[in-house]
Amino acid sequence: MVLAACVLASSMAFIDGSALTVALPRLRADFGADLTSVQWVLNGYVLALASLTLIGGALADVYGKARMLRFGCVLFGLASVACALAPSPDWLIAARVMQGTAAAIVTPASLALIGATYPRTERNRAIGVWAAASALTTAGGPVLGGWLTETFGWPSIFWINPPLALAAVVILQAFAPEDRREQRQFDVIGAAILAAALGAFAWALSQIGPSEAGTTAGAPAQSGTVLAIAAGLGIVGLAVYAFWERRSEHPMTPPRLVENRIFFGLNLATLMVYAGLSIMFFLIPFDLIDRRALSSTDAGLTFLPFTLGVGLLSRVFGGLADKIGARAMLIAGPAGAALAYLWMAFGQDASLMLGVIGPMTLLGLSFAVLVAPLTASVMSSVDQADEGLASGVNNAASRIAQLVGVALAAGVASFAFGYEIGLVTAAILSIAGALTAAAMVRPAAEMRAAGDRHN
Numbered sequence: 001m002v003l004a005a006c007v008l009a010s011s012m013a014f015i016d017g018s019a020l021t022v023a024l025p026r027l028r029a030d031f032g033a034d035l036t037s038v039q040w041v042l043n044g045y046v047l048a049l050a051s052l053t054l055i056g057g058a059l060a061d062v063y064g065k066a067r068m069l070r071f072g073c074v075l076f077g078l079a080s081v082a083c084a085l086a087p088s089p090d091w092l093i094a095a096r097v098m099q100g101t102a103a104a105i106v107t108p109a110s111l112a113l114i115g116a117t118y119p120r121t122e123r124n125r126a127i128g129v130w131a132a133a134s135a136l137t138t139a140g141g142p143v144l145g146g147w148l149t150e151t152f153g154w155p156s157i158f159w160i161n162p163p164l165a166l167a168a169v170v171i172l173q174a175f176a177p178e179d180r181r182e183q184r185q186f187d188v189i190g191a192a193i194l195a196a197a198l199g200a201f202a203w204a205l206s207q208i209g210p211s212e213a214g215t216t217a218g219a220p221a222q223s224g225t226v227l228a229i230a231a232g233l234g235i236v237g238l239a240v241y242a243f244w245e246r247r248s249e250h251p252m253t254p255p256r257l258v259e260n261r262i263f264f265g266l267n268l269a270t271l272m273v274y275a276g277l278s279i280m281f282f283l284i285p286f287d288l289i290d291r292r293a294l295s296s297t298d299a300g301l302t303f304l305p306f307t308l309g310v311g312l313l314s315r316v317f318g319g320l321a322d323k324i325g326a327r328a329m330l331i332a333g334p335a336g337a338a339l340a341y342l343w344m345a346f347g348q349d350a351s352l353m354l355g356v357i358g359p360m361t362l363l364g365l366s367f368a369v370l371v372a373p374l375t376a377s378v379m380s381s382v383d384q385a386d387e388g389l390a391s392g393v394n395n396a397a398s399r400i401a402q403l404v405g406v407a408l409a410a411g412v413a414s415f416a417f418g419y420e421i422g423l424v425t426a427a428i429l430s431i432a433g434a435l436t437a438a439a440m441v442r443p444a445a446e447m448r449a450a451g452d453r454h455n
Helices: 002-021 024-031 035-063 065-084 089-117 120-152 161-175 188-206 219-247 261-291 296-301 304-324 327-346 352-380 384-412 418-440 444-454
Strands: none
Touching: 002 024, 002 035, 002 065, 002 089, 002 120, 002 161, 002 261, 024 035, 024 261, 035 065, 035 089, 035 188, 035 384, 065 089, 065 161, 089 120, 089 384, 120 296, 120 304, 120 352, 188 219, 188 384, 261 296, 261 327, 261 352, 261 384, 261 418, 304 327, 304 352, 327 352, 327 418, 352 384, 384 418
8 A cells, every 4th residue: 555655646746747748839829938938847847856856855764754755745736736727837837846846755755665664575576566657657648648638728737636646645644654764964055056057057958049039130149148157057056066065964965876886877877868858758749739730639649659668568678687687778778769769850751650650669669678677777786775865866867867858859949950950869868878888887797796795
């Protein structure tokens, strides 16, 4: 029952992270908003989630995992109501930030509660169920979002969350074990520095390319100057964050994790691969709805091959990775994804089956190869005492990747060949992720030896 509650709770965060992508064209038309505003409907959520996930895990340690998970569910449900009732883009963006803040509590607390509830011999299987459900809800988000948008309108995407939140809270209240707390201080300053740096980067990336309204003679230079300043502030912010983390007595990302070659390589590969995926998720709905004239439901259904591939095959390939080692699969998965992106880019004028369904099937297979081995490799690359923190860092890396990917996609979308440029960029990022895994992740025999030492 605890596992069911954790899956219900985390599914809200994962569904809302992807279901809204297919609804963006309808949402944009209803509000009469520009691409930048639409982008921040996604980025407001991802920014809060990416920058606060680690501190959400610390809150669970101090105040209790089940207690913080219940609080996060209630907050997420209330924020979802605010999103559904949003009368303007600004209101919706603010409510999405609140949703992201709640998700930053729910996601690490749910995984930490599973770890605290299950004994060591059963924990990996339980986490595997959680990871498979998370992958399925993330991948199924566009299908559900498309159907809800077409049938009931985009606000209906948010109305599915309050019942899920209520069910999770009731189950946790009845079945969750008593919380054991660990006294620990919060790195609030580090979280604030990181959020500011990421916000500056996201805004700078969103300004790439000409605006839809056109530009005046003096605007390009001014825009370039402001963009450079914002990007510079982002770089300085990250440098200050790195300095602070080495000085802080309770850092969110301890230096020992950065110095761990395998852990660092896996998270760098995560950043690249998921940035590429986010670019695709942002660009494809506009092509399907605006250019191919599909309905929101039909556009969502084109993601079904990806959904089924990730949801049904992830555990199969996870078992295969236990036998042959994860390294080959961490290379093959991103390489297959890169091929799928290139297929989409150069098959834009092909039929829907050949230009979208075919590469989407390959993409689903590629991520099924990747997801389970990547999660397992991250957890096994650190000592047992750091597993919770490692999970938080990896989750934050994937969210930061989504933030960067959406910003890049929105930036290139206004160019004449923005669709092709964006998908080629996604392919390059995926290949870079594969090369990173090849260079920094050790062969299976060495990984097993390292795992024996950690155990």
